[in-house]
Amino acid sequence: MTVDQAATRLAERALSTTYGDPARHLAVRATIDTVGVMVGGLPQPDAEIVMSYARAAAPAGRVTALGLDATTSPAMAAFVNGALAHVLDYDDVSHAMKGHPSAVLVPALLALGEHTDASGRQLLDAYLAGFDTAVAVAAGLGVAEHYRRGWHATSTIGVFAAAAAGSRLLGLDVVRTAHALGMAASFAGGSRQNFGSTTKSLHVARAAESAVLAVQLAATGGTANHAAIEGPMGFFALLGPGMDGAAFEEALGRSAGVLEPGGLNVKKYPCCYNTHRAADAALATFEQHRGEGVGSARVRVEPTGSAALIYHAPQTGLQGKFCGEYVVATALLLGRVGLDDFTDEAVHRPAIRDLLS
Known part of the structure; x- marks a missing residue:
């Protein structure tokens, strides 16, 4: 038509x-x-x-x-x-x-x-x-x-x-x-x-x-x-x-x-919206297992849910906003996802890089 x-x-x-x-x-x-x-x-x-x-x-x-x-x-x-x-x-x-x-x-x-x-x-x-x-x-x-x-x-x-x-x-x-x-x-x-x-x-x-x-x-x-x-x-x-x-x-x-349902959504975190459900899950995991170490994490998303997440080892804070692994690692290790986590310095924190690797 x-x-x-x-x-x-x-x-x-x-x-x-x-x-x-x-x-x-x-x-x-x-x-x-x-x-x-x-x-x-x-x-x-x-x-x-x-x-x-x-x-x-x-x-x-x-x-x-x-x-x-x-x-x-x-x-x-x-x-x-x-x-x-x-x-x-x-x-x-x-x-x-x-x-x-x-x-x-x-x-x-x-x-x-x-x-x-x-x-x-x-x-x-x-x-x-x-x-x-x-x-x-x-x-x-x-x-x-x-x-x-x-x-x-x-x-x-x-x-x-x-x-x-x-x-x-x-x-x-x-x-x-x-x-x-x-x-x-x-x-x-x-x-x-x-x-x-x-x-x-x-x-x-x-x-x-x-x-x-x-x-x-x-x-x-x-x-x-x-x-x-x-x-x-x-x-x-x-x-x-x-x-x-x-x-x-x-x-x-x-x-x-x-x-309409889902018509307009306000962001909880200052990063790509496709990371938000994973961030919610990682923050809930942090609260449930506070103080325990994190060796690895597996995240399952809906089809095409990672289309915007084009970085996997971010070198800058801006790239970190489009890296699902970085957002999840930050939430699991620090129990937060905030403005200070998306600077060029923040994406190179040793504990974060270790988990990303």
């Missing part, structure tokens, strides 16, 4: 759906959580790399970027705050999109919202419309195969979510919103090969920045092809196995995806 003019269909739904207070309450929590991880990310070395760039390159504007002394443009603010939202890998997760929705949505919406003096309720409803857009795009794309091929769905799908959300926040009509979504199809990118490096948080930074640019360009008359998403050379064809029209239609028929 194919669907014509997916961008228009997404635009119509994003602009027309109404949301109730239960969904808005979760959007508030997601926004607060995301701002919290942005602030927490400020001391990180990779955050300083972004700040150094932004201090030299940031244009004048009226929008706040954390860590910068002066306000800047919406696009630059979205870039900086997007990087901060993801640098700790502590941001929330959506199973439906196989990624981190709020890390892209919140920085883009805060930037556009401050620029246009939007209300809090407008921002929350735009967030929810963006989240639902992410769910629909992921369904139509076949996100599991997309992810298996090495794409980072947080950025490839997040840019659509933030473009739809920003369009709603700015009050664009269906035609201009569809153009913004069509631009997002060309702006989407991000390789999982770059997990465990500075570039992973830059995926989010670029997605948030690109969404802001798409919305602002569409608002002033910029155009995209009407089939940029579902066409033979469009997003679905290039980045996935081809459009799943039935799944896309089914997702379009739902709303307030944040309220």
Whole structure:
């Protein structure tokens, strides 16, 4: 089953759906959580790399970027705050999109919202419309195969979510919103090969920045092809196995995806979400056998459950976030998995390296 003019269909739904207070309450929590991880990310070395760039390159504007002394443009603010939202890998997760929705949505919406003096309720409803857009795009794309091929769905799908959300926040009509979504199809990118490096948080930074640019360009008359998403050379064809029209239609028929089971998950630990159940089990084992030595550990995960865990002998703190063995070893030996366990020094602790070997 194919669907014509997916961008228009997404635009119509994003602009027309109404949301109730239960969904808005979760959007508030997601926004607060995301701002919290942005602030927490400020001391990180990779955050300083972004700040150094932004201090030299940031244009004048009226929008706040954390860590910068002066306000800047919406696009630059979205870039900086997007990087901060993801640098700790502590941001929330959506199973439906196989990624981190709020890390892209919140920085883009805060930037556009401050620029246009939007209300809090407008921002929350735009967030929810963006989240639902992410769910629909992921369904139509076949996100599991997309992810298996090495794409980072947080950025490839997040840019659509933030473009739809920003369009709603700015009050664009269906035609201009569809153009913004069509631009997002060309702006989407991000390789999982770059997990465990500075570039992973830059995926989010670029997605948030690109969404802001798409919305602002569409608002002033910029155009995209009407089939940029579902066409033979469009997003679905290039980045996935081809459009799943039935799944896309089914997702379009739902709303307030944040309220669905597993719709939005807040992280307990500052590392890849695929390590969390193993970390829970290892911490429970630590409590049950406190004081006993650990010689080895065997961890069984669900199929594809280790797809994001591409490191097995991490050399840096960032790599440690994507090493299941390291997270489990840390939990078993220290009885914790916290921010201080993901530094370059921490991953080389002798007891940890001995267990990893």
